[in-house]
Amino acid sequence: MGWQGTAVEMRGIRGIVFDLDGTLIRGDRPLASAIEIVARLRQAGLRIVFCTQDTESEDTSIAARLNQIGFDADPEEIISCGAVVVGYLLANYSGMSVRLIGTELQRQLLSENGVTLANCAEVAHAVLIGLYPGFSANDLETACRAIWNGAALLAIAHDRTFPTNEGLLPATGALVRTIEHATRRRARILGKPSVHMARSALKRLALPPEATLVIGDNVDVDVRMGKLAGCRTALVLSGCTSASDAARIPSRARPDVILADVTRLPELLRLELV
Numbered sequence: 001m002g003w004q005g006t007a008v009e010m011r012g013i014r015g016i017v018f019d020l021d022g023t024l025i026r027g028d029r030p031l032a033s034a035i036e037i038v039a040r041l042r043q044a045g046l047r048i049v050f051c052t053q054d055t056e057s058e059d060t061s062i063a064a065r066l067n068q069i070g071f072d073a074d075p076e077e078i079i080s081c082g083a084v085v086v087g088y089l090l091a092n093y094s095g096m097s098v099r100l101i102g103t104e105l106q107r108q109l110l111s112e113n114g115v116t117l118a119n120c121a122e123v124a125h126a127v128l129i130g131l132y133p134g135f136s137a138n139d140l141e142t143a144c145r146a147i148w149n150g151a152a153l154l155a156i157a158h159d160r161t162f163p164t165n166e167g168l169l170p171a172t173g174a175l176v177r178t179i180e181h182a183t184r185r186r187a188r189i190l191g192k193p194s195v196h197m198a199r200s201a202l203k204r205l206a207l208p209p210e211a212t213l214v215i216g217d218n219v220d221v222d223v224r225m226g227k228l229a230g231c232r233t234a235l236v237l238s239g240c241t242s243a244s245d246a247a248r249i250p251s252r253a254r255p256d257v258i259l260a261d262v263t264r265l266p267e268l269l270r271l272e273l274v
Contacts, residue, residue, distance in 0.1 A: 022239015
């Protein structure tokens with residue numbers, strides 16, 4: 001597969017927002033040609049940020065992991081859900097308590113950055129749902145009771161699945177949907193595809209939306225974020241979206257271009273690489 005779309009649609013692109021898992025990496029391994037492609041785009045003068053749903057790591061740690069596997073990444077190029085969530089909570093829930101349904105690493109990241117976390121005996125002003133493999137019936141009850149008592153429902157993401165070395169796994173959205181169904185409340189999403197993540201990426205690039213390409217493997221997350229922000233969008237089929245999935249995307253949600261992977265991205269952007 002080459003691509004579906006045209007190079008003309010990409011004229012004027014000066015910056016790229018790269019998703020990580022399923023687009024450039026899978027687990028702790030780079031995908032084929034991804035390191036070389038990112039280097040070529042940098043050499044051509046394009047600005048780059050890496051946008052991830054990670055809520056367990058500081059941006060410096062994420063950059064270090066990328067560097068360890070061969071990418072040339074600076075912490076200033078990382079747009080992580082964790083940092084966006086911390087910023088949102090400090091701006092909107094300063095002095096108030098947040099009940100986290102998530103991992104110990106997520107708890108540590110939030111508390112070390114000044115977020116007040118509620119214990120089981122406290123009344124929470126908000127409930128934050130993270131990607132949490134240990135999610136239990138008790139967590140479901142705890143979250144629902146807090147929401148029924150007036151707490152806001154927040155979530156780091158709404159992803160249905162995420163790609164790993166062993167294949168797809170259920171993602172945060174599966175947990176969020178359960179709580180939404182029980183409480184009849186809609187969660188405010190703080191990570192991709194939210195405007196909070198998009199604004200952070202555009203601010204870091206210092207570029208307008210029309211000069212920015214968002215590329216990722218998830219239509220509902222990466223492509224939707226780009227579209228909501230007014231950016232141009234590219235979908236790769238190297239992660240959680242298959243060719244058959246792509247063929248069923250409704251017209252209103254379709255990206256500007258669909259690629260098998262990032263290998264032909266420089267060719268797609270040829271007008272900007274001369």
